[in-house]
Amino acid sequence: MKLGVVVLAAGQGKRMRSRLPKVLHPLAGRPLLAHALDTAQALGAARICVVYGHGGDLVPRRMADYDCVWVEQAEQQGTGHAVRQAMPSLQDMDRILVLYGDVPLMQPATLQRLVDTAATTELGVLTAVFEEPTGYGRIVRDETGRVLRIVEQRDATQAEQRIDEINTGFLVADRARLDNWLARIDNRNAQGEYYLTDILALAVGDGVEIATSRPRTRDEVCGVNDRVQLATLERIFQRRQAEDLMRNGVTLADPARLDIRGRLHAGEDVSLDVNLVIEGNVRLAAGVSIGPNCLLRDCEIGPGTQIFANSVIEGAVVGADARIGPFARLRPEAVLADAVHVGNFVELKKSQVGEGSKVNHLTYVGDARIGRDVNVGAGTITCNYDGVNKHPTVIGDRAFIGSNASLVAPVEIGEEATVGAGSVISHKAPDGKLSLTRARQTTVEHWHRPRKKPKAS
Ligand code: UD1
Ligand code: CA
Numbered sequence: 001m002k003l004g005v006v007v008l009a010a011g012q013g014k015r016m017r018s019r020l021p022k023v024l025h026p027l028a029g030r031p032l033l034a035h036a037l038d039t040a041q042a043l044g045a046a047r048i049c050v051v052y053g054h055g056g057d058l059v060p061r062r063m064a065d066y067d068c069v070w071v072e073q074a075e076q077q078g079t080g081h082a083v084r085q086a087m088p089s090l091q092d093m094d095r096i097l098v099l100y101g102d103v104p105l106m107q108p109a110t111l112q113r114l115v116d117t118a119a120t121t122e123l124g125v126l127t128a129v130f131e132e133p134t135g136y137g138r139i140v141r142d143e144t145g146r147v148l149r150i151v152e153q154r155d156a157t158q159a160e161q162r163i164d165e166i167n168t169g170f171l172v173a174d175r176a177r178l179d180n181w182l183a184r185i186d187n188r189n190a191q192g193e194y195y196l197t198d199i200l201a202l203a204v205g206d207g208v209e210i211a212t213s214r215p216r217t218r219d220e221v222c223g224v225n226d227r228v229q230l231a232t233l234e235r236i237f238q239r240r241q242a243e244d245l246m247r248n249g250v251t252l253a254d255p256a257r258l259d260i261r262g263r264l265h266a267g268e269d270v271s272l273d274v275n276l277v278i279e280g281n282v283r284l285a286a287g288v289s290i291g292p293n294c295l296l297r298d299c300e301i302g303p304g305t306q307i308f309a310n311s312v313i314e315g316a317v318v319g320a321d322a323r324i325g326p327f328a329r330l331r332p333e334a335v336l337a338d339a340v341h342v343g344n345f346v347e348l349k350k351s352q353v354g355e356g357s358k359v360n361h362l363t364y365v366g367d368a369r370i371g372r373d374v375n376v377g378a379g380t381i382t383c384n385y386d387g388v389n390k391h392p393t394v395i396g397d398r399a400f401i402g403s404n405a406s407l408v409a410p411v412e413i414g415e416e417a418t419v420g421a422g423s424v425i426s427h428k429a430p431d432g433k434l435s436l437t438r439a440r441q442t443t444v445e446h447w448h449r450p451r452k453k454p455k456a457s
Contacts, residue, residue, distance in 0.1 A: 004093030009101030010053030021055030029261025035104035078193025136166035371397035
């Protein structure tokens with residue numbers, strides 16, 4: 001059975017009040033549409049066809065990483081019209097499943113159940129019972145419970161408006177039957193649109209039994225129409241991720257104060273304090289602990305490493321049993337070996353730091369290669385930029401850099417070399433020796449502090 005998926009994503013989303021097409025607004029850091037496409041992929045769809053419209057080709061361009069067919073619906077003439085645009089690209093499919101680009105929390109398992117329920121018939125619809133059904137299409141059944149049709153809110157009679165079973169919009173149909181039904185719908189209704197929902201009455205007329213199934217939770221079928229709903233769904237999504245983490249052995253100080261905008265892989269006994277933001281792809285090995293108010297983007301942290309409060313780590317790799325922060329900043333291509341200590345107000349960029357080395361206070365290290373067991377004193381700066389080009393600094397094993405040194409790159413500090421505090425080093429500091437560039441201290445014997453002149457009376 002070849003399953004083709006149609007994702008409806010042409011609508012403008014007026015209530016977003018945005019220049020960005022609605023389906024490109026991010027939920028957990030990724031476009032709403034990406035969530036729908038992931039769901040379609042998880043179902044093993046043989047082909048995914050996205051109907052886009054509002055915003056022109058910005059939507060397909062932004063989503064270029066996804067393997068799908070893009071069909072433009074230049075004028076939005078209704079959901080039935082939208083699905084019709086996709087059908088020519090799906091002629092070799094057996095079944096068609098219709099999804100919505102602005103409904104991001106739908107679970108693959110729910111759609112799989114819909115597909116399975118409808119396996120013995122030619123049309124299946126996902127319905128739900130809402131206490132407050134206003135605005136939705138209603139499922140009209142006969143006395144025996146058989147589905148007869150869907151009536152839209154604006155076309156419904158008073159009696160029909162009291163029906164609390166609603167159309168979620170998700171449906172699955174036999175491909176050939178769907179072609180036939182879509183060719184027969186018209187736009188003679190309150191909105192002058194081609195309603196996809198009108199295929200139900202046509203199916204019943206053709207003697208087709210309509211299967212229905214329900215989602216496990218209401219969130220799954222909630223769409224985003226404005227930014228308030230977007231924020232509500234964001235919280236639900238974040239809560240789901242937090243609970244998955246806790247079930248997999250991660251301790252969260254507060255599951256409501258963790259935001260994952262991307263993917264977090266966390267080992268056993270990882271512990272996360274409040275207000276952590278994860279972006280991109282982050283890997284935390286077993287036993288990692290992260291203090292409050294940290295941002296981690298696209299990085300990898302080794303087992304047992306502790307990250308203290310207010311640290312920002314981006315594009316870096318940290319080994320095992322390291323200590324980072326508080327207030328540390330690791331920038332792209334910072335690669336730290338095991339047991340490295342990086343302290344407060346330290347910035348590291350495109351640099352390697354060897355095992356056991358310490359960079360503990362108020363330091364900038366850029367384009368450097370630091371060996372093992374090196375001590376970089378407070379206030380050290382690698383002067384890596386001459387205003388035009390970047391240059392490297394190399395520091396040998398067990399070197400000791402005194403406080404407030406400027407290392408003017410390109411420059412090399414030898415193994416076990418010592419650099420005196422306050423030095424400006426622009427030539428190689430030899431192995432095992434003390435190098436310093438400090439002026440000698442002198443004391444001026446007969447100097448007096450100036451005194452205030454007596455006031456003229
Ligand atoms: C639709 C259903 C309604 C259901 C509700 C669930 C129809 C006629 N009605 O109503 O029964 O209860 O969804 O939310 O199907 N779209 C296009 N092209 C179009 C029109 C819509 O791509 O020409 C897309 C929209 O971007 C949106 C989705 O289809 O993602 C639903 O369209 P919308 O206008 O919101 O339908 P509703 O009136 O809410
Ligand atoms: Ca809607």
